Amino acid sequence: MDRCGLFAVYNNNTDVLQTAESIYYGLFSMQHRGMEAAGICVNQGGHFKYKKDEGLVIDIFDAQTLAGMQGHAGIGHVLRYAQGDPRELAQPIVIRYTNGQMAVALNGGLTNTNELRRELELQGAVFQTSEDAEIISVLISRARNRYGEIEDAIASVMPKLKGAYSLLVMTPGKVIGVRDPLGIRPLIIGKKKNSYYLSSETCAYNELGIEPLREVDPGEIVILKESGLRSLRTGAASEKAFCAYEYVYHSRPDSVLEGMEVYEVRSRMGAQLAKEAGVPADVVVWVPNSGLAAATGYAREAGLPLEDAFIKNKFYYNKFVHPTEDMIRRGVTMKLAVIKSRVKDQRVVVVDDSMVRGETGKILVDLLRDAGAKEVHLRIAAPEVKHHCDFGGNDKDEEALVSNRKSPEQIRDMIGADSVAFLSLDGLKQACARTYGGLCLACFDGDYPV
Ligand code: SF4
Structure with missing residues (x-):
């Protein structure tokens, strides 16, 4: 996949906007990053509720749908450049495995998709979509059995992933943001009261009164949970390679990326x-x-x-x-x-x-x-x-x-x-x-x- 929009929240306050609504408005502000499909997945006390479909955010979600998606954490995605049926390719990808449920959403594209897919298929994996996000979800779920914490499983998978990836992963206890070692695609941490957010662009924060804290660093894994935010640093590349096209065209002019306003x-x-x-x-x-x-x-x-x-x-x-x-x-x-x-x-x-x-x-x-x-x-x-x-x-x-x-x-x-x-x-x-x-x-x- 490619240039998409990501938005996530771990909601530790009852007096800020409800989780699914925050994600809805966040994705709506980033509709320019993907107009082919959109999806939201929320964590309802350990059970995931999600909706994803082809089309614009405002066409897929109405007030009633959002009201039925109460939860304390969630992730969302808007999709662009679907090479296939957007309904099939809509994210987040939600899977069940031995450790429960996991939702994954990706902005980026892997250059070794074919090798990874073939390797996993030879090990018996069966894929529902052609999404890199699904490959990543399978890799993480398999690694999870060898590690006590999901972030350690993700860190063990990162060296296998070649290319650009800003990634959101949600488990029953955490929301996790990951940026590839070159920092090709954007991902920015935000905060409002005790709630933490992740977004592809700061324009999504402006409208929700969320304070942008900082970029997720290349090779960094950030873990949002009830107790706050934690960071796990895996190896960054010797030099960052942030996508210059984000400044040329992809991003909204009022967003601040890598310390500079796009306008x-x-x-x-x-x-x-x-x-x-x-x-x-x-x-x-x-x-x-x-x-x-x-x-x-x-x-x-x-x-x-x-x-x-x-x-x-x-x-x-x-x-x-x-x-x-x-x-x-x-x-x-x-x-x-x-x-x-x-x-x-x-x-x-x-x-x-x-x-x-x-x-x-x-x-x-x-x-x-x-x-x-x-x-x-x-x-x-x-x-x-x-x-x-x-x-x-x-x-x-x-x-x-x-x-x-x-x-x-x-x-x-x-x-x-x-x-x-x-x-x-x-x-x-x-x-x-x-x-x-x-x-x-x-x-x-x-x-x-x-
Ligand atoms: S600068 Fe061009 S080649 Fe590099 S990530 Fe951006 S769009 Fe892709």
Whole structure:
């Protein structure tokens, strides 16, 4: 699996929001991390109650369902990039084994899935899904028999897992958060009164009045239970490899990841882009909504007015994967329209967060030209995406990535822009320079940390 959203709580207070409601609101705040399926599992005095299904959080859970999910602890998940039936792939995975019940939810992707699956199948394991989370749950349940505590069993399994994983595990007595030794995917600890939380992004905490305490460190296991929070450190890699694409696109701008607000990093990317690839123009516009922060930085650096030229249809939500080119085009034109007075007879710089396949760029240029723009210069606030993500950040085969097949000049000709430019890799590193530790940049430079 891949870029998903995780939220967990160990609820030690009766006067804070009920467990399932907290998870519901937490997942709702992170709906942008996964719109294909969602699930919540709560611990009702040792018995797990859960619901998971295809669709959006608000479609799956209503007030009555949540009221029936009282409990003192729970974990939740939103799913993206399902390679199969989202109903089957929805998480948390809930299993029964000799030590009782266990629920597992994963944000990440393993690179040795096939080897692990084959090894377990040869030992008699039978899998219900193609999920890495299920493989991990089987590995932990088997190791559990050899260790007194679940966290020790998890620590014994971690060296077998290659790739990116931020993981939630719930047992009848504990909620556990785990981050891979490279810290590729985010996981942040929060606290409200005596209750502890884990979330993929701090935006989920903002709305619930939860104080973000700190990131789970690479290779760390944190244990939330009635007596509070405990940490178990397994080996971290020599250098962190936090996913740079979290700053480029994945995360919400108001989240703070690795010590930096996402909006601030994106704005710095835009300013750097203006320094590297500025062009004479009258106005800067952004592609809603993920292009806004970078366009703000670009306009400020270039000394140009920033115009809100695109209207986004509020009722459109991006399912991201469209099966045919025509449907992609229709998807974008259903989503966006241009306010003509903002761009007519203007030399326009349009700023977007990144370019993957390239179809959206052509539609943006067509929309702006149809609205009367005199010139259209496309500026991408990220380097060219040339490689697939081994850790689930994008699921495109490399042939589909436009920058793999075409230079910026060829892309300019393909989409009919007056010019096209990307942020340099050094520019991206510079914009992220104030974040903690190292970055994974593999989808830009092909240098995979695993
Ligand atoms: S390859 Fe790209 S999307 Fe995947 S973890 Fe690295 S930076 Fe993130």
